[in-house]
Amino acid sequence: MMATENIKQPEIRVLPMPSDTNASGDIFGGWLMSQVDIAGSIAAHRYVGNRVVTVAVDKFQFLKPILVGDLVSIYAEISHVGNTSLRISLNVMAERERGTEKAQKVAEAILTYVSVGEDRKPKIINKK
């Protein structure tokens, strides 16, 4: 077994650009919410094996600012699986001055997704 297999991998890594900033020059909160939703939906889709939709943002907390050039990594963990819905906890880490500093937790969120069929209606999740 390779040593890296036990290391938790982020669902996505992304580099914010100057176009993602707010009027003060820091990264716009809505940009981060969008990235977190993408990361959560990837984890949810992988678990259920079919289409998912976001039904609720149960929590979203911005802990520290994100700066242009930070390497942003979003980690996802399934915290609850219901009949057709699943709740995902997400942690957002930022590496400032890439490679020179330890990653800091800059935000955390909990989002709920619903498994849906072709008809866009809730579809039962086969629990693993």
Ligand SMILES: CC(C)(COP(=O)(O)OP(=O)(O)OC[C@H]1O[C@@H](n2cnc3c(N)ncnc32)[C@H](O)[C@@H]1OP(=O)(O)O)[C@@H](O)C(=O)NCCC(=O)NCCS
């Ligand atoms: C998600 C959607 C398919 C659910 O349809 P619905 O008829 O309300 O479904 P139900 O009431 O049967 O609920 C389905 C599941 O979602 C959960 N749910 C519904 N609303 C919720 C909420 N506000 N928070 C948390 N869970 C919620 C229910 O508890 C249920 O979970 P369970 O089956 O695991 O017990 C429908 O609301 C929808 O299409 N919403 C729009 C989704 C979307 O477009 N998202 C992107 C926005 S840009």
